[in-house]
Amino acid sequence: MSPPSIAQQLAAKQREISVAEFFERNRQILGFDNLQRALLTTVKESVDNSLDAAEDARILPEILVEVSKEGEDRYRVAVTDNGPGILRREIPNVFARLLYGSRFHQNRQARGQQGIGISAAVLYANLTTARPARITSKVEEEEAAHVLELSIDTQKNQPRVVSEDVVLWDRPHGTKVELVLKAKYVRGRQSALEYLKGTAIVNPHARIVFVEPDGTRVTFERASTELPAPSRETAPHPFGLELGELGYLLKASKRPSLVEFLTKDLQGVSARTAREVVASVGLRTGDSPSGIHGEAQERLLKALHDAPLIAPSAEGLSPIGSMLIKRGLRNVLGELKPEFFAPPVSRPPKVRGGFPFMVEVGLVYGGGLPSDQAVQILRFANRVPLLFQQGACAITGAVSNLDWRRYGLDQKGGSGVPVGPMLVLVHVASTKIPFTSEAKEAIAEDPELDREVTLALQAAARHLRTHLSRKSRREFAGDKFAIILKILPKLAEKTSQLVGKPVPDLTPVVTRIMDVVNVESRLLSDPKGVRVPVEITNYTPRARVLELFVEVPPDLFANAGFSPAPDGTDAALGRAWWTLPKLPPNGRAQVAISFPPATDLDTNDLDWYVAGIDEAHVLGADPLPGDWDVRLPRTIVEAAEQAAADAAAGGGTSEEEVDYDAAEASAHAADEE
Amino acid sequence: MSPPSIAQQLAAKQREISVAEFFERNRQILGFDNLQRALLTTVKESVDNSLDAAEDARILPEILVEVSKEGEDRYRVAVTDNGPGILRREIPNVFARLLYGSRFHQNRQARGQQGIGISAAVLYANLTTARPARITSKVEEEEAAHVLELSIDTQKNQPRVVSEDVVLWDRPHGTKVELVLKAKYVRGRQSALEYLKGTAIVNPHARIVFVEPDGTRVTFERASTELPAPSRETAPHPFGLELGELGYLLKASKRPSLVEFLTKDLQGVSARTAREVVASVGLRTGDSPSGIHGEAQERLLKALHDAPLIAPSAEGLSPIGSMLIKRGLRNVLGELKPEFFAPPVSRPPKVRGGFPFMVEVGLVYGGGLPSDQAVQILRFANRVPLLFQQGACAITGAVSNLDWRRYGLDQKGGSGVPVGPMLVLVHVASTKIPFTSEAKEAIAEDPELDREVTLALQAAARHLRTHLSRKSRREFAGDKFAIILKILPKLAEKTSQLVGKPVPDLTPVVTRIMDVVNVESRLLSDPKGVRVPVEITNYTPRARVLELFVEVPPDLFANAGFSPAPDGTDAALGRAWWTLPKLPPNGRAQVAISFPPATDLDTNDLDWYVAGIDEAHVLGADPLPGDWDVRLPRTIVEAAEQAAADAAAGGGTSEEEVDYDAAEASAHAADEE
Secondary structure (H helix, E strand, O other), X not given: OOOOOHHHHHHHOOEEOOHHHHHHHOHHHHOOOOHHHHHHHHHHHHHHHHHHHHHHOOOOOEXXXXXXXXXXXXXXXXXXXXXXXXXXXXXXXXXXXXXXXXXXXXXXXXXXXXXXXXXHHHHHHHHHHOOOEEEEEEOOOOOOEEEEEEEEEOOOOEEEEEEEEEEOOOOOOEEEEEEEEEOOOOOOOOOHHHHHHHHHHXXXXXXXXXXXXXXXXXXXXXXXXXXXXXXXXXXXXXXXXXXXXXXXXXXXXXXXXXXHHHHHHOOOOOHHHHHHHHHHOOOOOOOOHHHOOHHHHHHHHHHHHHOOOOOOOOOOOOOOOHHHXXXXXXXXXXXXXXXXXXXXXXXXXXXXXXXXXXXXXXXEEXXXXXXXXXXXXXXXXXXXXXXXXXXXXXXXXXXHHOOHHHHOOEOHHHOOOOEOOEEEEEEEEEOOOOEOOOOOOXXXXXXXXXXXXXXXXXXXXXXXXXXXXXXXXXXXXXXHHHHHHHHHHXXXXXXXXXXXXXXOOOHHHHHHHHOEEEEEXXXXXXXXXXXXXXXEEEEOOOOEOOEEEEEOOHHHHOOXXXXXXXXXXXXXXXXXXXXXXOEOOOOEEEEEEEEOOOOOOOHHHOEEEEEOOOHXXXXXXXXXXXXXXXXXXXXXXXXHHHHHHHHHOOOOOOHHHOOHXXXXXXXXXXXXX | OOOOOHHHHHHHOOEEOOHHHHHHHOHHHHOOOOHHHHHHHHHHHHHHHHHHHHHHOOOOOEEEEEEEEEEOOEEEEEEEEOOOOOOHXXXXXXXXXXXEEOOOOOOOOOOOOOOOHHHHHHHHHHHHHOOXXXXXXXXXXXXXXXXXXXXXXXXXXXXXXXXXXXXXXXXXXXXXXXXXXXXXOOOOOOOHHHHHHHHHHHOOOOEEEEEOOOOOEEEEOOOOOOOOOOOOOOOOOOOOOOXXXXXXXXXHOOOOOHHHHHHHHOOOOOHHHHHHHHHHOOOOOOOOHHHOOHXXXXXXXXXXXXXXXXXXXXXXXXXXXXXXXXXXXXXXXXHHOOOEEOOOEEOOOEEEOOEEEEEEEEEEEOOOOOOOOEOEEEEEEOOEEEOOOHHHOHHHHHHHHOOHHHHOOEOHHHOOOOEOOEEEEEEEEEOOOOEOOOOOOOEOOOHHHHHHHXXXXXXXXXXXXXXXXXXXXXXXXXHHHHHHHHHHHHHHHHHHHHHOOOOOOOHXXXXXXXXXXXXXXXOEEEOOEEEEEEEEEEEOOOOEOOEEEEEOOHHHHOOOEEEOOOOEEEOOOOEEEEEOOOEOOOOEEEEEEEEOOOOOOXXXXXXXXXXXXXXXXXXXXXXXXXXXXOOOOHHHHHHHHXXXXXXXXXXXOOHHHOOHHHHHHHHHHHHHO
């Protein structure tokens, strides 16, 4: 017999690789790169599972996370929840078998989708300490809890029950996972604490208690008792459906006709569109779905992609919502007292690869945020904070590719993460998040996703630019105010003394130099309530008739008190407006809004607008946007027209054009009067 | 019967997930994020397999890659190799089953390790075009080739043979893979062409022909006919071996005794260390490996980690080597004419997690490389270029964390990818590369790996710093030369004319001002050969006896001609040296080295050193390093001692201390003589 050929030698080495063996060897892919991250990933997988289970069962989550030291580089992680519990027969597979789970085949938003996470943590614990996982779980309909000790047979990817017991447990239902693993405990960046903090921001309905190895107890209290709207399973949408996927769906369909398949096994296809599509590719509406093969499938898919489909349903999605994003950010950043919270942006749902997704963005600026460092990016996917792989994430990509210089930030060359006292929060919610790896720490690049994140960032950034330009105009004007209102009277006084004349009235000089109407609001909070007084001063050289408008967050409007009573309101949109008394040069008017004690509000929550004067001559308010459907008094309409005409004719004095000599002459003239 | 409880409802949804289903849904993890990348990944997986197979069979690889357009967004990729071929019975599993392969269980360096890549490409092709993969393979011992059309049953992760045939194929052995997939063809960044170019850099033994969709044919000719040293399978090293892994090894071991297990199933444990370790944990040398359990395993592992082990064998590794790195870089960057190629750095093998690895770094600077952009980083893992996920890669992390400002580059804040006309090549070779995902595009963070990459980068960066400082000294001196050698004579001439005196000898002035010995080499290349003349000029005010040394790449030394004949050589190290004739002020000597025509050489390949003078007074050469074991003539030793004494006494005139008045006075004195 001749010796085996090279091909035979190579063939002899070919073998099946179990998925558990694969991940044991490549545990970095699952987020077990190093000891610090191993601890975080273990906490994360357990807590994500607890949150998913509680939400599925419509229970307000209550989660206890305990980390304790068991030896050098060895920790015990115990996570106990009040979820529905897991049936005895499912416990081994759920915790000790990779690629086993309930959410992979569902088309809806969930934290866990892969059926890998918690089993990976068990695998890692087994590998590094040779200790089994200990699972305690009780379901409501049983009297006692099951306690199982589990390890994974990695060559077969099958659970091994090491020991089993039944115990009484003083709670109606819930699950406790205990793992002993090689790990390192840290606080700070990329720690379990940071993950739990991030989780609390975007899951304000959860109460989480964290006990650190030194016994420190950190509690994240529930900020809302409302469960997120349940995410429902939805059918796949044809946009982005691949030919092979359509083939599987057709083959697996139990629908009697092709039209029923298109309208019921897919979403977004109306009965009419379905009939048109079927006819256009030469098929019949009553054809059996499983009888469509090869070329016909290809033609069908192409026709679907070209057809007028209904946008994908967002029913499978559970966004955080603007209010909770703002509240979450304020909880975490409160002590830094940021000067500006941009109104959070929620983009409408879109679809990629047949799966709906939506993007939410929050943006915070100034205060105690460091101004010489790269902007902080808080990334979230399906309400889970992403703490690693920032550089590989499509969210970071979108932030880096935006030219932030246009919005007033420092950014070398107009790309890369900008530098400045800013924090952006980006949440991507989807029935399928395209993670770059099983560790679920970064979202893969995708043109549709990138577009949505970019649009949301731009919307938030535009608010920032408005804020910064207002701020700089205000600062510029403030400097001018300081000079004019303090120095000018002193100069006048000294000069008058020297020449032995009475001090002149400086109003005409001041108003000609300033030539703006100043709208200044403050926020006063005390136990009796929150009050926002606003002062409107006419520093222009002529009398002004103005309309003042305010926009209040609609949910706060019902409890707001206005003084004086506004001339009009739109409670649904949270709007109120006043026709101010005619203001002579240097004249002043005041309005005020009051809210109940402890209202969660800051000055940026109120937007002020004016009509009757052109933009260049107002500080502290913007011109009324064109989309306000408000009927203005005749006097205001006329004033506005006059202002527009003046502006068009280059009339009035702009800040740059002030003629100081003329102003002075006029001041003397006033003096002589 | 009561309705099912929540726990029962949830349990009913639990299901096994096939690994093929998982990756079909998460194809971005495998590198099929978008149409452009899908094409690249398909080419890459095929070519990597071809290279691995050819190397295993010790065949110089010859690979034909053809991409042709089949329709809108649809391409055919065909990769044909001259490898050993695959036995008929293995073809279905190799190409249409995920997690099946020959290299996963081997502890040696290979491009493919996961048994996923090519099957993932088949999966993607099936999914997007519903077309089977077509595989043609012939092994040497059979007359004909087998042609199989394959698809993957994703729910079972099993191959399905769609059709089968036997054909004559006009080659002794080889494999051809044909896939039709949804894709987009591009050139430029992150393209198939860039991948093949990178592959050619680090695999100079391969000949690769690429036919683009428009028929353009790009050939990467073989730059070396030497196959890389074969990487051998090695046993795992105890450093970083986890407890669970030790457990599996003990259980699976067929060795009769514990000492045999330690010395034969592991590497790095000597018989003596094995006996000491066994005794120290209270076991016996003759114990059966499979009889060691629980606590005993833990003690054993701890003792092994603390024991004096032999460093891991690098036998499993196949580095590129300095010479080929340099040659590869020159092939690719030749037209940019970089001013500096740092000597490539090869770090000694290290170990992480029981697997040996080593790091190689090449660095190129200047010339046509863009000076206002981020430094280019060429990343390679086991001779495969990494084109995506740069931001997520440990290599990029190491580059970013180095403070390049110390080495003369521009880097904001001392971290991040620096900016400048530089390119760094980093190759990590290992029996197991810790990739961040199955797409194998980024290496996960790891402290040991990071340390090695950093050390290698620093070594290369030090050469860069030397180059830059020499360059700036040379430029500074050049400016001075220009002024002194051009203007001074003219000044002298004019002045002499005015005062009616003869033009004085300027040598004393020039040498006092310059006060350096200048070593200047050039490279002249013509059809007759490559010649490097070197001119040594004594611009110091006193006579000098010097020894000049040169270091030539050892493989070029044998064919080098020296003129005049050197006073000593060390061919093995590529060194030669001359005792120069005594050089008076302004005196000049010349030596030259010549090489055969078309020798691959640039001026940076030759390093010049001198002895007999201290560092501050030489330009264009460095002081002889202390590790040269050369016996110097007495005159040189004395001159060197004198120079050292002068330098210590602050004697001699440094550039900064030139006393121009004194120099001038001396010039006049010379004049009066």
